[in-house]
Amino acid sequence: MKKEPRSFLPDPADLRWLVRSLDLRSFSAAAREMDVAVSVVARGVDRLEAGYGVRLLRRSTHGLSATPEGAELAQEARALLAQLEDIGASLSDQRSRVAGTLRLASSQEICEALVLPHLADLQARYPALRVELLADDRVADLVTEGIDVALRTTVGLSDLVVARALGRFERRLYAAPGYLEQHGTPADPSDLQQHHTVTHTAQGLAMTWAFRNAQGKPLEVTVRSRLAASSSALVHHALVGGAGIGMLSAPLAAADVAQGRLVEVLAPFASRTVHTLYAVSSPGRRNAARVKAVIDFLVKASKDRWALAPVR
Structure with a gap:
C-alpha cells in the first residue's frame, strides 16, 4: 500500500x-x-x-x-475477517456451533465427485454454515486467500498445514471405447507414441508416464499430447468424448468405466503408484468448529459414499 x-x-x-x-x-x-x-x-x-x-x-x-x-488488500482482508470470525465464535456460544462462512478449495473434478453430491446433506446438517466453493486445479495459498479447507493430493511443507487423509488411489490410463475401435488398443506402453494422448497443460507438451514391465520393473514412456487441457475435469471430459488416451484418478473414472463410457488401457503395466487425497487446513484454523465439522463430514463421505478404487 x-x-x-x-x-x-x-x-x-x-x-x-x-x-x-x-x-x-x-x-x-x-x-x-x-x-x-x-x-x-x-x-x-x-x-x-x-x-x-x-x-x-x-x-x-x-x-x-x-x-x-x-488485490493485495483483499488478500489480507480475507485472512483478517476469518480471524475476527474465529475470535467472535470463541467468545460466544458458537464455539461448539458450526456457523459462519467456510471457504473450500479443490480441483473442479474432485469438487464435482466428492463435494457437490453431498453438499445438500452438509447444509441440512449445519443450517447456519455458509460454504464458498473455489474450484481450480492450482494449489491455493491457504492464508493469503482465506481458505479454510483445501482438498489436495499433495500436502507440501508439513509444518505449514494440518492434513487429514481422505483416501488412497492410483492414477491409470483410460480411453473411450469409440476411440479404441477407431485407433486400436495399445498392447504395450511403447505403442502410446502412435496414439492420440490427452494431458494437462501443467505437464507441458511432452509428458512422461510411468509403468511397470512384465517383470515388475519401472518403465517410463514419453508421449507428446495431441490435446492439452487446463484442468483435470477437461481432460476427463475430453477422454469420454473420444479425444484419445489419458491419465485419470481411478476413483474419478470409476463411474464412467462402470457405465461403459471409458475403458482402462494397459492395465497390466500400471505403475501401481499410490496417491493420497488430503483435507488440508492451516494450523490457525484447525480448531474452528466449522473446519473440524466439514473435514469430519468429508472423511465420512469419502469412506461411505465415494468409492475409492482399491489399490492393487
Whole structure:
C-alpha cells in the first residue's frame, strides 16, 4: 500500500464489502447478498480508497476488478475477517456451533465427485454454515486467500498445514471405447507414441508416464499430447468424448468405466503408484468448529459414499 498502514484503521465491514464486491464483481450483487443498500457497499469501498489514498477497484461494463493495491488488500482482508470470525465464535456460544462462512478449495473434478453430491446433506446438517466453493486445479495459498479447507493430493511443507487423509488411489490410463475401435488398443506402453494422448497443460507438451514391465520393473514412456487441457475435469471430459488416451484418478473414472463410457488401457503395466487425497487446513484454523465439522463430514463421505478404487 502506498500510505503507511498504521495511519488508517479500516472498518471490518468495509473490508467485507470490498472482498464480496470483488468475489461477485458487482456492488449490487454484494448488497443483495448482505441485504443492504448498494450505496452502503459503495460508500464502504470509497472509505477504504480515501483512507489508503489508492484506487482499489476498476469499474467497467464487464464488472468490478481489483487494482494491484486492491488485490493485495483483499488478500489480507480475507485472512483478517476469518480471524475476527474465529475470535467472535470463541467468545460466544458458537464455539461448539458450526456457523459462519467456510471457504473450500479443490480441483473442479474432485469438487464435482466428492463435494457437490453431498453438499445438500452438509447444509441440512449445519443450517447456519455458509460454504464458498473455489474450484481450480492450482494449489491455493491457504492464508493469503482465506481458505479454510483445501482438498489436495499433495500436502507440501508439513509444518505449514494440518492434513487429514481422505483416501488412497492410483492414477491409470483410460480411453473411450469409440476411440479404441477407431485407433486400436495399445498392447504395450511403447505403442502410446502412435496414439492420440490427452494431458494437462501443467505437464507441458511432452509428458512422461510411468509403468511397470512384465517383470515388475519401472518403465517410463514419453508421449507428446495431441490435446492439452487446463484442468483435470477437461481432460476427463475430453477422454469420454473420444479425444484419445489419458491419465485419470481411478476413483474419478470409476463411474464412467462402470457405465461403459471409458475403458482402462494397459492395465497390466500400471505403475501401481499410490496417491493420497488430503483435507488440508492451516494450523490457525484447525480448531474452528466449522473446519473440524466439514473435514469430519468429508472423511465420512469419502469412506461411505465415494468409492475409492482399491489399490492393487
